[in-house]
Amino acid sequence: MLHTARFYIDLTKDEAYLIERNLGITLDQLKSKIEKKFNGITAWVIQKYEVRLFFTIDFVKLLNKSNIQESDYVQTERKIDEFILFVFQDASFLDRICMTRLDYRRDVQIPMVERELLLSLYRKTTSKHCHQEKDLRYKTTLYFNSKSIISCVYDKDLEAREERGKVEWYEDSVLRLEVRILNQHLKYKKYRQGKEKCLKEYFKDELFKEYMEKYFGEILFNGDFYKINKARTIINNSQLKDSEREKLLLFLCEISKHGFDYVKEKYSTYYRKKFLKQLNSLNINPILIPKSRKSPSVVKNPFQF
Template sequence: MVHTLSILIDLEPEHLHYFEMVHRHKSCNVVMRQYNRRGLHFILYRKNKLACSIFVDVVEILGRTLVKESDYTYIKKYLINCLSILFNDENLFFEHNLTRFDFSFNAYIPNAKIRQQILKLLKKLPGAYRRMQQNNSYKTSMLYKSKSVEVIVYDKVAERLAKQEKIRSYEKDMLRVEVKLSNAHIYRQCHRHGKPKQLFTFLHLFLFEKYFEQYFLNFIHCGDYYTSSIAFKKIMKSTLKEKEKTKLIQLLERINKEGIDKVKSSYNPKTFRKWMTYLDTLKINPILIPDTAGIIHIHSLQKYYFNTLKKLS
């Protein structure tokens, strides 16, 4: 449900005094390593206002990718303990300010070639969606970004290898999908709904579903990926009228050659949505696998999302 998050906590002079007296000449992160506390990165702010920023890798703390609402109790106790070690104040956690929250799910795909092909196919989606702009600067990921929300799909193994880092057991063969909420977005949502700007406000299954439906599922289409020959055969075997079959195949041929943005702009929006609905019904993705890929069929990422949802429910 969640991968990483960040919180900010205001400190008092006595907190800093305790830290400097007990943990002389050590950083917060060194102290955490000495106490074998993993998955955290601290930054102390001493100018203008005393504060502590904590980056929390929930997956690393738990040692698993499946994070449930019920894990909040453990995460809370873990952070309370860490803050107590550093600043001798168990109540600091309850004053935290959530500044980042990354919803996520993982797709276990053992074939590295398929993982890379999925990223290539996703990069053929429209260049913009819900005020987010696509960024194709990275080979091992697909990114859409706005000022307040990011959607990223990336190959965790490829990322670790590129950084020359150890691949953890729960990361092996994983394609990770994340919807990242910025501090500004979190503030607006909490202010609008009168909710505390804290971790427990966002660690909920209904919000996981809401954000993935809004920013990912409705965007990537529910159909599986096929080569043109397989997709056309499925269309021809469908119960559509012959004229509709012909037009649908022509549409896919155009998308394959011209790109979905250009083709979409040449259609009336209502008409284009109708053809996309037909493809969704047939479980065919409008983005086709190139004939040269050496792969004829790839499951949609929606399949992995719904599998995760079942495990979380």
């Protein structure tokens, strides 16, 4: 469920000095000190116009488990408490923690050939979604960017090999969906909906599902991936009327040939939703596998929304 989160605590200069006194280090040595003491936590102090302690948490490393759920919150909170008490020796600083970013993640282990195929198919989806714009600059990562939310799908296995030369046990063969909730979105939720910028508010299974559905469900879709001949067979054997079958097949072929932006211009919202609903009921993903691609005619969808 969770991947990472970033936090800060505003400090006075005297409180920053307290860190040095408690730990017997300079502030420049804080990052190294914390990483040796706490697995999954990185901390540093920035002194510019104000003094702030920043820290990030990698929840997988912190808890030494990949499948993080809402029930893990108590253990997570306890480890954060231990970190803050180690640094300040004062529990009052716990009430001053402010969250500025949180990344939800969903991982599926699948073979490399299928990861490559899926990433190539995902590139054909809509160019804009939820005020986000698609970014196709990277071969193994597809981004949808805005100032408040970034969603991306990428080959975590390949990224780890390229960046570090090795993969951790929880990264092996993984295709990852990630929703990065930035500070602007957290502030919006706080001032418009009263949701505090704290980990407890977002450490919820239902909220994780909600973000995944909103930011991926309408661009990656449910349904397995087919080449056109296999999809045509399923549609022709369905209970749809002949005229509906023809229209649905045309819709599929136009997406395959021209992409989603074309059908968004050509079809009304009513018909797009109708055809997508029909495809979903037949378990057909609207993004077809190209006929010329050397691959199976059917590839199971690793994600369901």
